[in-house]
Amino acid sequence: MRPPTKLLIAARQMLELTQASLAKETGMHARTVYxxxxxxxxxxxxxxxxxxxxxxxxxxxxxxGEPGWTIINRDAVGSFDDERKRNRENRSQHATKGRWEEK
Structure with a gap:
């Protein structure tokens, strides 16, 4: 099966590679990657x-169950929702700490 070209681009960008660096790592010509x-x-x-x-x-x-593809980065840690949750918890802890210090 051939993934859509947009997913090939997304995968390359997830790894922060240029077309030239991807070509070098895979032994292809940059023109082939393009x-x-x-x-x-x-x-x-x-x-x-x-x-x-x-x-x-x-x-x-x-x-x-539907047309289309997805891309999964198995090496990614956490998610956007995890980060938002940590930020809320940090704000909550700072607010609580500040109130206790004032008393």
């Missing part, structure tokens, strides 16, 4: 990128 990201190129090159991304912790998966 072609793949614009919807051109052969399936073997796509498979090379997918294998590389999977080795770096990124998985492409078709959505279940």
């Amino acid at each position: 072609k793949l990201e614009t919807g051109n190129g052969n399936i073997e090159s796509v498979e090379t990128l997918v294998t590389y991304f999977e080795g770096r912790g990124i998985t492409f998966a078709p959505l279940e």
Whole structure:
């Protein structure tokens, strides 16, 4: 299966790679990476990128029960919601600490 080109771009950006650095790491030419990201190129090159991304912790998966794909970064820690929760807890602790010190 071939993931959409936008997901190839997203995976590269998640790893903070340029097209040139991705090409170097995969042994491809930068022009090949560009072609793949614009919807051109052969399936073997796509498979090379997918294998590389999977080795770096990124998985492409078709959505279940509906058309489309998703991208999963297995090496990512936490989520946006986790960070918001920590920020709320920190604000709450500082507010509580301030009230106790004033008494």
